[in-house]
Amino acid sequence: MKTHTARARSSASTRAPRITQRDIKKQETRQRILQAAATIARREGLQAASIPRVMEAAGLTVGGFYGHFASKAALDAEVIRRVFGAIPGRGLSGLDNSSGLAWVQRAVGRYLTAMHRDNPEGCAYPTILSAIATGPAEVKAAFADALNMRVKAFETHTPALPGVTARERALAAMALTIGGLLLARASAGAAVSDEVLEACHKWAIPELDRMVRPKR
Amino acid sequence: MKTHTARARSSASTRAPRITQRDIKKQETRQRILQAAATIARREGLQAASIPRVMEAAGLTVGGFYGHFASKAALDAEVIRRVFGAIPGRGLSGLDNSSGLAWVQRAVGRYLTAMHRDNPEGCAYPTILSAIATGPAEVKAAFADALNMRVKAFETHTPALPGVTARERALAAMALTIGGLLLARASAGAAVSDEVLEACHKWAIPELDRMVRPKR
DNA sequence: TGTACATCAGTGAACGCGCGTTCACTGATGTAC
DNA sequence: TGTACATCAGTGAACGCGCGTTCACTGATGTAC
Numbered sequence: 140m141k142t143h144t145a146r147a148r149s150s151a152s153t154r155a156p157r158i159t160q161r162d163i164k165k166q167e168t169r170q171r172i173l174q175a176a177a178t179i180a181r182r183e184g185l186q187a188a189s190i191p192r193v194m195e196a197a198g199l200t201v202g203g204f205y206g207h208f209a210s211k212a213a214l215d216a217e218v219i220r221r222v223f224g225a226i227p228g229r230g231l232s233g234l235d236n237s238s239g240l241a242w243v244q245r246a247v248g249r250y251l252t253a254m255h256r257d258n259p260e261g262c263a264y265p266t267i268l269s270a271i272a273t274g275p276a277e278v279k280a281a282f283a284d285a286l287n288m289r290v291k292a293f294e295t296h297t298p299a300l301p302g303v304t305a306r307e308r309a310l311a312a313m314a315l316t317i318g319g320l321l322l323a324r325a326s327a328g329a330a331v332s333d334e335v336l337e338a339c340h341k342w343a344i345p346e347l348d349r350m351v352r353p354k355r
Numbered sequence: 356m357k358t359h360t361a362r363a364r365s366s367a368s369t370r371a372p373r374i375t376q377r378d379i380k381k382q383e384t385r386q387r388i389l390q391a392a393a394t395i396a397r398r399e400g401l402q403a404a405s406i407p408r409v410m411e412a413a414g415l416t417v418g419g420f421y422g423h424f425a426s427k428a429a430l431d432a433e434v435i436r437r438v439f440g441a442i443p444g445r446g447l448s449g450l451d452n453s454s455g456l457a458w459v460q461r462a463v464g465r466y467l468t469a470m471h472r473d474n475p476e477g478c479a480y481p482t483i484l485s486a487i488a489t490g491p492a493e494v495k496a497a498f499a500d501a502l503n504m505r506v507k508a509f510e511t512h513t514p515a516l517p518g519v520t521a522r523e524r525a526l527a528a529m530a531l532t533i534g535g536l537l538l539a540r541a542s543a544g545a546a547v548s549d550e551v552l553e554a555c556h557k558w559a560i561p562e563l564d565r566m567v568r569p570k571r
Numbered sequence: 572t573g574t575a576c577a578t579c580a581g582t583g584a585a586c587g588c589g590c591g592t593t594c595a596c597t598g599a600t601g602t603a604c
Numbered sequence: 605t606g607t608a609c610a611t612c613a614g615t616g617a618a619c620g621c622g623c624g625t626t627c628a629c630t631g632a633t634g635t636a637c
Contacts, residue, residue, distance in 0.1 A: 161600055165613065184489055186402075189590060202594085203614045211591060259489070269485035272540035273400055273475070283545030286538065290547065303557055310538075310551050311531065311558030318534020319527070322502065324488035329499030331506065335526050341519055342527030345561055377633055381580065405623060418627085419581045427624060 169207045171197045176218045181263040185215055185270040212274075216281040219271065222263045223285035239298035240346055243312065246296075247343045250316045251336045256323045265321040289313070300345070315343050385423045387413045392434045397479040401431055401486040428490075432497040435487065438479045439501035455514035456562055459528065462512075463559045466532045467552045472539045481537040505529070516561070531559050 175196035179188040190211060194201050208214045255261045271282045293309040300308065319339030326332040341347075391412035395404040406427060410417050424430045471477045487498045509525040516524065535555030542548040557563075 157601095159601065161611090161613070164600095168613080184485065190592085191589075200615050201592090202616060205592075206613060265488060266485060268537050268541050269400060269482060272481065272537060272543075276544065279541060279543055280545065283542035283547055286542050287545070287547050302563070303554075306550070307554035307557055310547075310554035311535070314534035314538055314551060314555045315527065315531045315558070316534070317538065318530035318532070321484045321488060321537075322526075322530055322533065325484050325495060326499035326502050327488075327495055328492065329496070329503070331499055331503050331526075334522075335530060338519075338523035338526035339530045341523055342531070347518070373634095375634065377578090377580075380633090384580080406625085407622075416582050417625090418583060421625075422580060 165207075168197075168199070168203075172199070172204070172207055172214075173217060173221055176214055177221050180218050180267060181222055182260050182266075184266050185218070185274075188214075188218065190214075212277055215274065216277050219267070219278060219281045220285055222267070223282060224288055239296060240344075242296040243298070244344055246293075247312065247316060247340055251319055251323075251340045251343075253333065253336065256320060256327060256332070256336065259324075262317075262320070264317045265324060268317070268321075312343050315339050381423075384413075384415070384419075388415070388420070388423055388430075389433060389437055392430055393437050396434050396483060397438060398476050398482075400482050401434070401490075404430075404434065406430075428493055431490065432493050435483070435494060435497045436501055438483070439498060440504055455512060456560075458512040459514070460560055462509075463528065463532060463556055467535055467539075467556045467559075469549065469552065472536060472543060472548070472552065475540075478533075478536070480533045481540060484533070484537075528559050531555050 172193060176188045176193045179192060179196065190204050191201050193214075194204055204214075208217070249255070250262065259266060271278055290306065290309050290313065293313065294306045297305045297309045297312065299305045303311075316339065319335050323332045323335045326335070388409060392404045392409045395408060395412065406420050407417050409430075410420055420430075424433070465471070466478065475482060487494055506522065506525050506529065509529065510522045513521045513525045513528065515521045519527075532555065535551050539548045539551045542551070
């Protein structure tokens with residue numbers, strides 16, 4: 140798939156096509172486009188990452204886009220894999236040494252803050268999710284893959300509870316934090332916005348009968 | 356505000372302007388436009404409710420729009436008030452006679468189903484929330500009002516738990532169900548999609564150590 | 572009640588804009604001898 | 605190594621489309637006498 144542009148030139152017999160300097164440069168350009176698209180999508184949503192804007196941000200002109208991607212939907216699917224997939228994002232990094240409960244507390248605590256609410260670059264889930272949900276199957280499948288990987292990473296740190304497996308808890312915690320942040324962002328400026336963050340934080344950690352959190 | 360189009364014509368002294376047959380008809384038309392916009396927004400999102408599409412759905416032509424609304428943003432704000440505000444939606448209706456825990460079980464159970472996931476007309480929160488979160492302050496304020504009313508309605512039916520008030524639980528339950536449905540919709544078609552619904556259902560109701568739900 | 576004029580809700584064409592996509596091109600890189 | 609031709613990554617203008625918004629208009633409704 141990756142090398143289908145460099146067809147069999149067969150200089151000697153039927154060997155694999157050589158990887159040329161041009162191929163390397165093209166891959167780099169492709170990565171630059173993807174990076175630009177991911178940055179814009181993370182900040183402003185998938186549909187804000189239009190082809191003209193993305194190509195300009197990557198230092199290129201529009202026409203070159205279709206040398207790298209078959210369509211806008213193909214770019215979207217790749218962006219989702221890049222934004223949500225692979226290694227857990229900064230929200231989960233640096234927490235890996237904690238034990239179960241403390242890990243969940245820190246992950247949720249970092250996520251559900253007013254600062255995080257007011258800084259859309261923090262986490263892309265709330266921003267992009269609706270676009271995925273109403274998008275084509277190609278994009279949904281890419282998201283399901285990425286979600287699975289993310290849940291597995293979350294799951295290994297999450298303690299189970301009576302009648303609830305670690306995986307179930309991880310899934311619920313993701314839904315709770317994403318839904319909470321989304322509600323808080325959509326109602327930003329009103330008192331209820333802060334209330335949502337606080338309530339979700341509590342509900343995510345039933346092990347604590349009463350929360351004691353630093354203000355702000 | 357509502358009558359500023361019918362200016363002081365002062366037929367006799369300085370009495371309030373008469374309400375004419377035209378005024379009534381205009382209000383009806385305005386409601387028709389709002390209704391059409393709400394229906395499209397609920398199904399496909401706020402930005403799918405474009406002025407040409409809305410006006411056509413209302414049986415009118417584009418030009419007439421600005422006789423009723425100052426701008427697209429003004430329409431959006433009103434649509435949000437209509438969709439989210441006022442009386443609790445069908446998701447909460449018909450459940451009012453239940454006692455606390457049973458009510459939550461039924462509300463959550465109805466919400467987090469595969470059928471609901473696959474039918475976007477059911478609840479507009481997941482579809483529209485991102486657009487609100489990235490939209491102008493006018494729209495966010497309208498949403499905060501509507502959210503407050505919805506939470507208050509939810510709250511009166513929701514039982515508290517040790518260390519968690521009914522209001523906190525209501526807020527968390529909304530975040531959990533909305534986030535869960537959104538994740539499920541975005542990953543529809545994959546196994547993880549059904550898992551999310553199941554896990555959120557469990558997590559919303561900690562009173563039950565083990566869930567017993569009918570399949571499908 | 573009947574007529575003459577004023578209002579204004581809704582029409583329909585037009586605007587400038589950004590979108591996704593196409594395409595003839597150019598010039599640096601790669602290949603053959 | 606040096607020259608002549610082939611490839612193809614990226615350019616830049618153009619397309620058709622739907623968007624939000626504007627505006628001159630028309631004809632039914634409302635007002636004045």
